[in-house]
Amino acid sequence: MKRNTDLDFIRSILIILMILIHIVSFGNAYPHLKAGILSFMMPTFLIITGYLVNIGKTGRQFGKYLLCLALPYVIMVTGFSVLSYFLPVRDGITELSLSQIAQKIFVTSIGPYWFIQTMIICGILYYGSFRVCDIISKYRGCCSCRNNKENDFCSNSKEIEPCCNSKGNEPCCNSKENDSCSNINKGKTEEETLSLTTRLFLLAILMLLVSKTPALNITAAIYYFAGVVIRQCRIDFNKVFRPTPLAFILWPFILCREGLYDWGNMAVAFSCWCCISALMWLNQYYKSQMIGKSTLLYIGKNTLPIYLFHPIFTMAAKFYHPLFAFDKSEILLAAFTIILAIAGSIAIAKVMEKTKLAYFFGKKEILR
Secondary structure, eight states: OOOOHHHHHHHHHHHHHHHHHTOHHHHHHOHHHHHHHHHHHHHHHHHHHHHHOOOOSOHHHHHHHHHHHHHHHHHHHHHHHHHHHHTTOTTOOSSOOHHHHHHIIIIIOOGGGHHHHHHHHHHHHHHHHHHHHHHHHHHHHHHHHHHOTTTTTTOSSSSOOOOSBTTTTBOOOOOSSOOHHHHHHTTOOTTTSOOHHHHHHHHHHHHHHHTTSTTOOHHHHHHHHHHHHHHHTTOOHHHHSOOOTHHHHHHHHHHTOGGGOOTTSHHHHHHHHHHHHHHHHHHHHHTTOSTTHHHHHHHHHTHHHHHHHHHHHHHHHHHHGGGGTTOTTOHHHHHHHHHHHHHHHHHHHHHHHHTTGGGGGTSSOOOO
16 A cells, blocks of 8 residues: 555644643643543544554564564553552552553553554454455355366366365465456455455454453444445545545534543544544645644654653653743643654664664564
8 A cells, every 4th residue: 555644644643642641731731622632532543543454464474563563562561560550650550460460461451552452452353354254265266166067167178177276275276267266266256255244244243242351442443443444445545534624614513512522422433534634634735835744744654653652751741840830831841742752752763773672572673
């Protein structure tokens, strides 16, 4: 998939908003603003994440993608859990024990890292459900080739030759001249191939079942699923979310009503549409004329390391908060912390790359 600069721009704005609401003093000063941002920020992130995940990879490639999420997740959750024992952190551990740390890693997560956990779980279910359907489709297609001798699907001669490769016991079609077998694997015939609807239905069922555990929130899974549907149905992203300034006008009507902030409310889905559509219009309207736009696009490409490391700086804001005591609005503190968190997170990622510590996160390079 060609890189979409609109999505990079949107993600940069979302990650900035996320840092903003994680600054405790700012959230305390503007609780209604914080609640409004929370209502659409993470659902929008989840929609974009579900849309961008590529399951067209081999099992090994997708496994590496999951590993590059799981390794930093385990490291950061472990560190954050230990820190929560000494500092007042919401939902922190009450004792330093492997059982409580393991519970945070595998079940409830902690802090902002629940999002990475959701990415991992939904990614596994997404890839697994579609691959299972692929295997069943190929098996059914192979059986169809074997049994239908009258049409001679898989033979170039008068005699019927076996359709399946006996070496790997994997179904395949040997004929290059006849398209009947290849059509089976391409999903041309409804009777011989599991449809996209079946795949999405299986994914939805798996998400619903896993959501019965504390590890996955069903509303978060729904927004991830929405992104998956847009991608798998091959719908142009710009047709679902149309860049329009009208979104800026409609958006405030939802954000001003606190009763509509629940993620299970359809108003939140509309708020996500307004967010994406408005920011896409802003990105396309100003194009390269916007000051600092290249910086924003760079931030949008590197949201993962910023997401992982920004809590270090938002928690540190408590210690230098007295330096900004003259600003009762908390805006200067927030602006300084956002810049520090982004620059600091990127600096940490670069140091990890230089010192080869990035391999602890499963990759040679963290930054794009």
